[in-house]
Amino acid sequence: MNYELIIKEQEEITPDLTLLDDSELDRYQRLISPQKKLSFLTGQTVLKQVLANCLGISPASISFALTPMGKPYLPALAETTMPFFNLSHSEGHYLIGLSSCPIGVDIELPKAIDLTNVRHFLTPHEYEQIKVFPKSLHSSIFYRLFTTKEAFLKATDKWWALDTVRFQLENHHWALTSPGESFQFYQRDYKGHYIAVCLDMTVITTQR
Template sequence: MMSEQPTSWAAPARAGELRAGEVEVWRLELRQPRRLIDLLFEQLSGDEQARARRFRRPRDFDAYVVTRGVLRQLLSAYLGRAGVSVAAQAVGLGRGRHGKPQLLADPVVGADAALEFSVSHSGDFALLAFGRSGALGVDVERLNTGRDIDLIVAHHFAPAEAAALREQGARSEDARCRLFYRYWTRKEAYLKALGVGMTVDLRSFAVGLEPGALLAESARDDAAQWRFYELNPDGRHFGAICVYGGEGTTYLRTMTATVSNSASVQLDL
């Protein structure tokens, strides 16, 4: 079953087999020793290394390298659980039409084409989600009280969401800010699951906040199939996942990934 708050981040011995309806989400701390970041950098593809070097801020460079390096190792683990042996460095990664990361078509990896994944990082954490039952998207945001919430709400929130924020703002500005992030991460997660970038008008749909909430104010025929769940890394970071599947069809496991001295992911504490 899925839980709302607090999110319990445990670590099993290894990545699961991911049967139909199962989703696993890993919480990853982005602050890692320099030696480990350097080792992870060497495990990236040439294109990924070039992209990393284009970041001007060291913190952005580190976040990208750590997230991408661990993504490769987890994908390798999931492929291995499905009987497809692929080293982390050899996992073929590309991007869809609107930038969504995806496994490249490959004679080997193609045998596990049902594997879906989504990645997001912000502040001190990254979230990495994996599943086999259809599209999914994950988003994480660090709390920023200086953000122009009014501007974003005016341009990207559905009427019901905007009304809820106005009501909350009359009580507490801090509560209003936190409510904003709960909505925003769900909306972003949905766009990532669709893989369409910002080509969808965010005002054309609304998201609920209860566990397993579905789309509202949406004209999509499959609106009832999209579900939202809260996944907060800690008290200052907000996270959410959107999964495709009807009510009662999704089982979620939440885990913590740690990085060893050899820059390999440890799947246990």
């Protein structure tokens, strides 16, 4: 399946407030944390620059529509080879995924965890799978699963009950066992971060 990942660093991007439309500007102004304001503005800036380059238009002319779940999309991309996109960021790294089918991406920096504190994110079987490993490995195994699940949720753009999305740890990789539709997953590392990509093969790419 045709997809592309673009990674930009904070220092490579000049945040541009003039690129925000009215709704984005309102969201930006409601953010209290300076770091969250910077991350939001930087993310919108680089995303619009990348998509504008795909379309051969000005970034300032891009205004996103939102799905019922709040995922941004751009109707103008429908006639391109990669009409679907997704954005994630972590610690000054900005990840954009482009694809010919619905895509979800996630980038996270693994941090020390207490497995019991993240149990709400796991199905009972997933929790037990991680629990059997030494505590020193819990963080890396959990974040591999966390990024994979986040990418799945973003790709499908649906609300899922916890017990309806299940993964099985196989050969150090998390494999989706439910739902049974066709999804493709890719994982990689980047400067100490974990990256996961999910492609939703169940949706016809000519929609929108």
